[in-house]
Amino acid sequence: MLDIVLLGSGGGMPMPNRHLSSLLIKYMGRKVLFDCGEGCQVAMRKVKSGFKTIDIICISHIHGDHIFGLPGLLSTIGNSERTAPITIIGPVGISNVIKGMLVSIAYLPYDIHIIEDPKSPIILNSTNDGLEVVESDDLFGKNIILNTLELDHSAPCLGYNLLIPRQPKFLPEKALEEGIPKELWSLLQKGESIQYNEKYYESDRFLGEERKGIKISFITDTRPLREIIDFIDVSDLFICEGTYGDNDDLDKAILNKHMTFKEAAELAKLGNVKELLLTHFSTAMDNPEEYLDGIEDIFNKSIIGYDGFSKSITYTN
Amino acid sequence: MLDIVLLGSGGGMPMPNRHLSSLLIKYMGRKVLFDCGEGCQVAMRKVKSGFKTIDIICISHIHGDHIFGLPGLLSTIGNSERTAPITIIGPVGISNVIKGMLVSIAYLPYDIHIIEDPKSPIILNSTNDGLEVVESDDLFGKNIILNTLELDHSAPCLGYNLLIPRQPKFLPEKALEEGIPKELWSLLQKGESIQYNEKYYESDRFLGEERKGIKISFITDTRPLREIIDFIDVSDLFICEGTYGDNDDLDKAILNKHMTFKEAAELAKLGNVKELLLTHFSTAMDNPEEYLDGIEDIFNKSIIGYDGFSKSITYTN
Numbered sequence: 299m300l301d302i303v304l305l306g307s308g309g310g311m312p313m314p315n316r317h318l319s320s321l322l323i324k325y326m327g328r329k330v331l332f333d334c335g336e337g338c339q340v341a342m343r344k345v346k347s348g349f350k351t352i353d354i355i356c357i358s359h360i361h362g363d364h365i366f367g368l369p370g371l372l373s374t375i376g377n378s379e380r381t382a383p384i385t386i387i388g389p390v391g392i393s394n395v396i397k398g399m400l401v402s403i404a405y406l407p408y409d410i411h412i413i414e415d416p417k418s419p420i421i422l423n424s425t426n427d428g429l430e431v432v433e434s435d436d437l438f439g440k441n442i443i444l445n446t447l448e449l450d451h452s453a454p455c456l457g458y459n460l461l462i463p464r465q466p467k468f469l470p471e472k473a474l475e476e477g478i479p480k481e482l483w484s485l486l487q488k489g490e491s492i493q494y495n496e497k498y499y500e501s502d503r504f505l506g507e508e509r510k511g512i513k514i515s516f517i518t519d520t521r522p523l524r525e526i527i528d529f530i531d532v533s534d535l536f537i538c539e540g541t542y543g544d545n546d547d548l549d550k551a552i553l554n555k556h557m558t559f560k561e562a563a564e565l566a567k568l569g570n571v572k573e574l575l576l577t578h579f580s581t582a583m584d585n586p587e588e589y590l591d592g593i594e595d596i597f598n599k600s601i602i603g604y605d606g607f608s609k610s611i612t613y614t615n
Numbered sequence: 616m617l618d619i620v621l622l623g624s625g626g627g628m629p630m631p632n633r634h635l636s637s638l639l640i641k642y643m644g645r646k647v648l649f650d651c652g653e654g655c656q657v658a659m660r661k662v663k664s665g666f667k668t669i670d671i672i673c674i675s676h677i678h679g680d681h682i683f684g685l686p687g688l689l690s691t692i693g694n695s696e697r698t699a700p701i702t703i704i705g706p707v708g709i710s711n712v713i714k715g716m717l718v719s720i721a722y723l724p725y726d727i728h729i730i731e732d733p734k735s736p737i738i739l740n741s742t743n744d745g746l747e748v749v750e751s752d753d754l755f756g757k758n759i760i761l762n763t764l765e766l767d768h769s770a771p772c773l774g775y776n777l778l779i780p781r782q783p784k785f786l787p788e789k790a791l792e793e794g795i796p797k798e799l800w801s802l803l804q805k806g807e808s809i810q811y812n813e814k815y816y817e818s819d820r821f822l823g824e825e826r827k828g829i830k831i832s833f834i835t836d837t838r839p840l841r842e843i844i845d846f847i848d849v850s851d852l853f854i855c856e857g858t859y860g861d862n863d864d865l866d867k868a869i870l871n872k873h874m875t876f877k878e879a880a881e882l883a884k885l886g887n888v889k890e891l892l893l894t895h896f897s898t899a900m901d902n903p904e905e906y907l908d909g910i911e912d913i914f915n916k917s918i919i920g921y922d923g924f925s926k927s928i929t930y931t932n
Contacts, residue, residue, distance in 0.1 A: 311691055312657050336687040337629070337654050344631050365719055366687045370653040373679045374628055398718030401711055402677055404770065453721065 300325045300462060300512050302535065304607040305341035307586075309519070309541050309556075309578035310363055317341040317605050318363045319578040321516055321537055323460060325442065328429045330354040330422075331371075332458060332516045332537075338367030339374050345606050350378035353429035354422065356444070357388035358518055359455035360395055369399045376406045382427040383409040387444070389454040390415045415454070420444040447529045449520035451555045457517040459529060464613055465489065467506035478504075512611055515571070518578050521552070522561045530569035534611050537603075538562040540576035543589030547580075559586075563593040563600055577603040617642045617779060617829050619852065621924040622658035624903075626836070626858050626873075626895035627680055634658040634922045635680045636895040638833055638854055640777060642759065645746045647671040647739075648688075649775060649833045649854075655684035656691050662923050667695035670746035671739065673761070674705035675835055676772035677712055686716045693723045699744040700726040704761070706771040707732045732771070737761040764846045766837035768872045774834040776846060781930055782806065784823035795821075829928055832888070835895050838869070839878045847886035851928050854920075855879040857893035860906030864897075876903075880910040880917055894920040 301324040306317025318335025322342070329352045331338075342349065352375060358364050368386075375384065386396060393412045400406075411431070413420065422429045422442035429442065447457040468487040478486070478494055485492050486504045493499075515530040518539035530536050541556035542548070551558050559576060566574035574597055579586045587602045594600065601607070618641040623634025635652025639659070646669045648655075659666065669692060675681050685703075692701065703713060710729045717723075728748070730737065739746040739759035746759065764774040785804040795803070795811055802809050803821045810816075832847040835856035847853050858873035859865070868875050876893060883891035891914055896903045904919045911917065918924070 311694070312654070312687065314657055314661050336684065337657065340629050340631055340654060360719055360721075362687055362690045362720065366683075366690075367653065370629065370679055370683045373683075377628070395719045398715035401715030402682055403679065404677075 299610070299612045300514070301608065301610050302514065302537075303345050303347065304537070304575065304577060304603045304605065305338060305345065306335065306605050307577045307579055307603040307607075308335075308363075308581065309539070310581045312337045312363075313581055316579070316581075318367070319518060319539070319603075320367075321577075322347060323514065325429075325462065326424050327351060328353050328424065330356065330429065330442070330444075330460065332356045333358055333364045333518070334367040334371055335363045336366040336370075339371045341605060342371075345608070348378065349375045350380045351428060353382070353384060354431075354444075355384065355386045356456075356458050356516070357386065357392055358449075358457070358516070359389055359451060359453045360391050361453055361519070364519075365395065368396070369403060372399075372406060372410070373403055376403075376408065380408050383411050385411045385413060385431050387413045387416060387420065387446075387456075389456045391454065415456075416446055445529070447517075447525060449517065449526075450523050451519045451521070455520060457515070457520065457526065457529060459513060459515040459533065462512040464509040464511040465505070466508055469504050469506050472504045510614055512613060514611070515569075517565075519556055521555050522557055522565055526565050527568045530565065530571055533569065533571040534614075535573050535575055535609065536566050536569060536571040537575045537577060538565065539578035540586070541578055541580050543579070543583055543586050543592075545592065559589050559593045559600075560596060563596040566597040566600065572599060574600045575603050575607070576600065579603075616927070616929045617831070618925065618927050619831065619854075620662050620664065621854070621892065621894060621920045621922065622655060622662065623652065623922050624894045624896055624920040624924075625652075625680075625898065626856070627898045629654045629680075630898055633896070633898075635684070636835060636856070636920075637684075638894075639664060640831065642746075642779065643741050644668060645670050645741065647673065647746065647759070647761075647777065649673045650675055650681045650835070651684040651688055652680045653683040653687075656688045658922060659688075662925070665695065666692045667697045668745060670699070670701060671748075671761075672701065672703045673773075673775050673833070674703065674709055675766075675774070675833070676706055676768055676770045677708050678770055678836070681836075682712065685713070686720060689716075689723060689727070690720055693720075693725065696724075698725050700728050702728045702730060702748050704730045704733060704737065704763075704773075706773045708771065732773075733763055762846070764834075764842060766834065766843075767840050768836045768838075772837060774832070774837065774843065774846060776830060776832040776850065779829040781826040781828035782822070783825055786821050786823050789821045827931055829930060831928070832886075834882075836873055838872050839874055839882055843882050844885045847882065847888055850886065850888040851931075852890050852892055852926065853883050853886060853888035854892045854894060855882065856895035857903070858895055858897050860896070860900050860903050860909075862909065876906050876910045876917075877913060880913040883914040883917065889916065891917045892920050892924070893917065896920075
């Protein structure tokens, strides 16, 4: 249903052996990118990902390791014959940053829409031109819903979750009972009420119980916050910064407004997520894998991220 | 005397197997960098180069593959405890570009001096703080002289040459003749005239014939120009763009304002350079080495550049 690729797993500075932390989500042939440090476009090439279908770029915060890949990526997307606009979402200040970056780009064949510091959910619908932001209060039947959460870092920073809502099960026996022809079932299934034979049918009557969709949460960079627990609640995948593997580095984590693996694992546990994917490792940490043992008693569905890690996520049952 | 490292050899876009064209010159423990595409700082790490001693950054032109690595590199230099200012030299527009880039950098612990579109030689002297730009009309005894040449590309573009002048040989027999004590010889050697025993001595009398210094030329991106021949004259190393290896791509070279290997080799021959180092290869060219045979009859001291290629250059005889 949905594929994720961790393009990079590093924090701070790009290194020869590790790209900067960045997540690519692929859904219905389109792409949403989370963060874009220097070298992001190279990491995309390494996983054989095309550039043309990136519709949405979500930026967590305005630190180089999360944004310096943007000018290059935007230019390379421009070389991919894309003409449809791209939406960039980010914290306070993102518009000025993009404006500054555009000084050095002579021409882009597409428009950039910027959503700065959104205060309400962003609804994305899939169209022939890709994922498009739509104005709507009705979340039913929408393809993707993006939410943001203010995090606690040394710069204004947004956490993101991405929801693919799942429609309730359609109940054909009810439609047969009412004698509604099969051609109209898909409308009811999509939550649209219909008029048939001069009678009005509310879709609710033909739909079963609510079903859990897919939820991906992306939390970086931050100290742990109580609000994160609700925000990531029952995520299928919780991508979280773990700048420090060694819990003895807690003082550094507090000072630099980051997290240790243990703190991320505790959030994962309290948030009842299905899996935790750690990323954004300090450049000083050569082998983050060696700290996995130390968190498995807290949350045993933890994955130490690595460049190119990929996973398909489907609806539960 | 002087070391060069070709950090990358690609043009257009950074690729998994090739960094973008960039040249690092190391001299007296300090560094001058020519061009800085995305990933330049990673290429520097690969060749184990530190960041703190980069004093001068020369930018050829404002295209992404030559500048998008600047924000990351400047930030990483900032993390290296550098406080001495850095000078960035570039074509018309470079000040605005740097200003735009600085919007996304919260803080740098050093100043940036910008020299936009210089119309006269830039003189660098080596001090305890590194290479510093000095105002001077007298080129004698100066450590480095940088010259620029306007090239012919799709954006304002500067070629560079870097000269390490060599002082004429000191003639001790002349000093002995005049009875000048040895403590004063070094002044004469440096071209300073002296007063001794109420007599005035012009340094010229104690110096032998002119000696060739070291000359490095960096020409990218451009069509071939007659002016380039004089500009690169008798270079020890002529680093030149060769975007297209196959001479059948000449039409592309003309259209995109680049050069074929053959055109670069012809410049090298006419410029009487010692060696030609080709760089800035098109992303479509996987094996530039296969086109070496085609230019050896034009200029047989041609080197196909590759990431990490390095060379020490010393005074001739």
